[in-house]
Each structure stands twice: as C-alpha cells, then as structure tokens.
Amino acid sequence: MENFYAEEDKVSKKDWLTSLILCWFLGFFGIHRLYAGKIGSGFLILYGTIAAACIMAMDLHLGAIAFVVVGAFVLNDFLNILLKCFKDCYGKEICKDTLNHK
Secondary structure (H helix, E strand, C coil), X not given: CHHHHHHHHHXXXXXXXXXXXXXXXXXXXXXXXXXXXXXXXXXXXHHHHHHHHHXXXXXXXXXXXXXXXXXXXXXXXXXXXXXXXXXXXXXCECCCCCCCXX
C-alpha cells in the first residue's frame, strides 16, 4: 500500500497530452512551460522568441540563428514530453494522460 502512494507522489497532476499539444503549437511562446508551472523559463523562451523576431527585422541571418537557438530548446522540451520525461515545477514527471481516464 505504501508503494502506491509513493508512486503517486512522483507523478504530476498535469496532463501529458495537453503539454505535448501546447509544446507543438505554442512552444515558441513557452506556453507548455507556463502550463507546467515553470514560469521563469517559460517567459525566457517567450523573450527569446521576441528578441529573435526583432533581430530578424534587422538582420535576416542573425535572426534565423536566434530562432534556431530558441527552437533547439523547444525541440528538447517536445522530445522530453513525448518520452514522458518532462517534469513540472515540483520535479514530478508529467506522464499521466488524464483524458483517457475517468
């Protein structure tokens, strides 16, 4: 009985599929990190995207490099979410698909 409660403490209450969809469609805005409670890094990705857009307005090549850098972070998050290794702000893994459970 104790193992059941210990396992529940390691799993986040956030939904896995919601995190995956947010990262896929709104990853460059950091919405998936804000959903996971990682406020600082979520706004940092948003700031990086805005900065990359401003740099791109001045120099196309440097802006593209900036977007690649931000995209690398988003891709890393997407793969971690897809493999169910992404953690919320409390260090709990977001791996439960609550949409399929009653």
